[in-house]
Amino acid sequence: xxxxxxxxxxxxxxxxxxxxxxxxxxSPFLKWAGGKSRLLQTFDRYFPASFNSTKNRYxxxxxGGGAVFFHLSPHKAVISDLNPELINCYTVIKDNVxxxxxxxxxxxxxxxxxxxxxxxxxxxxxxxxxxxxxxFLNKTCFNGLYRVNSRGQFNVPFGRYTNPxxxxxxxxxxxxxxxxxxxxxxxxxxxxxxxxxxxDFIYLDPPYQPVSATSNFTGYxxxxxxxxxxxRLADVARILSKRGCLIMLSNSNADFVRDLYRDxxxxxxxxxxxxxxxxxRRGRIAELLIMNYEN
Ligand SMILES: C[S@@+](CC[C@H](N)C(=O)[O-])C[C@H]1O[C@@H](n2cnc3c(N)ncnc32)[C@H](O)[C@@H]1O
Numbered sequence: 001x002x003x004x005x006x007x008x009x010x011x012x013x014x015x016x017x018x019x020x021x022x023x024x025x026x027s028p029f030l031k032w033a034g035g036k037s038r039l040l041q042t043f044d045r046y047f048p049a050s051f052n053s054t055k056n057r058y059x060x061x062x063x064g065g066g067a068v069f070f071h072l073s074p075h076k077a078v079i080s081d082l083n084p085e086l087i088n089c090y091t092v093i094k095d096n097v098x099x100x101x102x103x104x105x106x107x108x109x110x111x112x113x114x115x116x117x118x119x120x121x122x123x124x125x126x127x128x129x130x131x132x133x134x135x136f137l138n139k140t141c142f143n144g145l146y147r148v149n150s151r152g153q154f155n156v157p158f159g160r161y162t163n164p165x166x167x168x169x170x171x172x173x174x175x176x177x178x179x180x181x182x183x184x185x186x187x188x189x190x191x192x193x194x195x196x197x198x199x200d201f202i203y204l205d206p207p208y209q210p211v212s213a214t215s216n217f218t219g220y221x222x223x224x225x226x227x228x229x230x231x232r233l234a235d236v237a238r239i240l241s242k243r244g245c246l247i248m249l250s251n252s253n254a255d256f257v258r259d260l261y262r263d264x265x266x267x268x269x270x271x272x273x274x275x276x277x278x279x280x281r282r283g284r285i286a287e288l289l290i291m292n293y294e295n
Contacts, residue, residue, distance in 0.1 A: 025174050026070045026073065026171060026174035026175040026177065026178035027067075027070055027171060027174075027175075028065035028066055028067050028070055029065075029089075029093065029135065029168065029171060029172060029175050030065045030086075030089070030134070030135065030138045030146065031065065031138060031143075031144035031145065031146075032064040032065030032067075032146060033064075033145055033146065033147070034064060034205065034207070034208065035064060035065040035067050036067040036068050036205060036250070037065075037067045038271050038272055039067075039250075039269060039271050040067060040068070040071045042269050042270075042271075043068065043071075043248075043269075043289070045295070046248060046267065046289055046291065046295060047072070047201075047248070047295070048201055048246045048248070048291075048293050048295060049295045050246070050293070051199075051201045051246055052199065053074055053075050053076075054075055054076075055199065056076070056197075056199040056200050056201065057074075057076040057077060057078055057196070057197075057200045057201075058072065058074035058076065058077040058078070058200070058201050058202075058203070059077070059078045059079075059192070059193065059195075059196050059200055059201070059202040059203070059245075060077070060078075060079045060080075060202075060203050060204075060205075061079075061080050061081075061189040061192050061193055061202070061204060062081060062189060062204060062205045062206050062207075063079045063080060063081045063086070063087075063090070064081065064086070064205065066079065066090075068203050068205070069178075069203075070175070070178060073178050074201075076181070077182045077183065078182075078183040078185065078192065078195065078196075079182060079183070079184055079185070080184070080185040080186065080187055080189070080192040081186065082186070082187065082188055082189075083146075083186075084186050085122065085130060085134050085154075086134070086146070087184060087185070087186035088127050088130050088131055088134075088186075089130075089131040089134050089135065090179060090184045091127070091184050092127050092128055092130075092131035093131065093172060093175050093176050093179060094176055094179035094180065094182065094184060096127075096128055097172050097173055097175075097176035099128045100128055100131055100132055100135075100172065101167060101169050101172060103128050103129055103131075103132035104132045104135060104136065104166060104167035104172075105167055106132075107132065107136040107140075107166050107167075108166075109140050109161065109163070109164055109166065111158045111160075114137070114140055114141070114158045115158065117133055117136060117137065118137060118154055120133060134146075134154075135166070135167075136166055137154055137156070139161075139164045139165065139166045140158065140159055140161060140164050140166065141156040141157065141158065141159045142156050142157045142158065142159040142160075143156070143159065144159065189204070189206070189233060189236065190232065190233075190236050193236055193240060196240055196243070196245050197243070197244075197245070198243055198244030198245065199244060199245070199246075200245050200246070201245070201246045201247075201248075202240060202245050202246065202247050202248070203248050203249070204233065204237070204247065204248070204249040204250070205249070205250045206225060206229070206230070206233055206249075206250075206251065207224070207225035208250075208251055208252040208254075208287075209227075209230055209251055209252050209254045209256055209257050210252070210254070211252050211253060211254045227256070230251075230256070230257070230260060231260065233249075234260040234261060237249060237261070237264075237290075237292070238263075241264075241292040245292075246291075246292065246293050247264075247290075247291065247292045247293075248289065248290070248291050249261070249264075249289075249290040249291075250287060250288065250289060250290075251287065251288050251290065252287055252288065253268065253285075253286045253287050253288055257288055257290075258288070261288075261290045264290045264291060264292055265290070265291045265292070265293070265294065266288055266289075266290050267288070267289045267290075267291070268286050268287070268288060268289075269286070269287060269288075269289050270284050270285070270286055270287075271284070271285060271287060272284055272285070
């Protein structure tokens with residue numbers, strides 16, 4: 001029988017030959033549109049059996065809230081995203097978590113304070129103040145969502161939560177521990193993925209291809225992720241596959257996506273939608289898990 005360890009979610013997980021995890025209890029410090037927390041148990045069945053976590057690296061180039069990264073908590077990782085505020089947060093938590101905790105304690109769940117902080121010019125703030133601002137806005141805004149307008153300005157209204165946990169010290173310190181030694185980068189996926197080598201495991205969770213004209217969320221960054229970006233990502237996935245990397249990619253259950261990855265293994269998985277302002281759109285939805293390996 002397999003021995004058991006505590007996974008990042010604090011659950012007991014069997015140590016199978018493909019277990020990547022080291023001991024860690026960190027969980028995402030932000031709520032993020034498209035976050036994968038609800039799919040982790042399903043994903044456990046699909047992580048690669050042949051990945052050598054002490055020798056090779058784990059890449060995640062659309063890190064967002066990092067649900068998969070924290071779940072796996074790999075030994076050697078390269079994480080990145082195009083969103084500079086988000087990446088600043090990861091870097092500050094890694095290098096300066098105690099100062100961040102002090103800065104977060106100054107924030108309060110108050111509507112006027114929220115709008116004052118939202119209006120701040122981030123260029124005039126220190127990295128620690130910027131990280132505290134992002135976490136505070138995420139914890140207190142409507143639906144706990146991060147969304148920016150075309151000028152890159154955060155534009156979600158106040159959320160009216162009764163008692164949001166603005167400063168979760170315990171988890172922030174766990175996150176800092178999980179990020180020790182992790183290579184954190186801000187940039188487009190193709191620039192970071194050039195560094196992946198044979199044997200590395202890459203998880204990719206891009207903004208989803210819309211399945212209908214009204215279903216797309218596009219507010220992660222000032223620019224949206226269109227058809228040509230999806231095509232470029234599929235090209236990069238093919239190059240990395242030829243290089244001998246192990247690739248796992250999430251996307252919507254759209255014909256366009258199925259066609260882009262027709263030469264890959266495609267599995268359909270089911271999830272519930274966490275962030276949607278319309279309650280009737282929060283049901284179970286099918287999405288795709290695309291891989292270049294069999295487990
Ligand atoms: C679906 S979310 C990732 C969610 C993440 N897996 C989680 O569990 O929270 C997609 C992410 O891609 C980032 N992104 C958008 N365009 C990008 C690009 N061209 N290169 C890298 N990251 C990009 C967004 O900022 C966003 O954080």
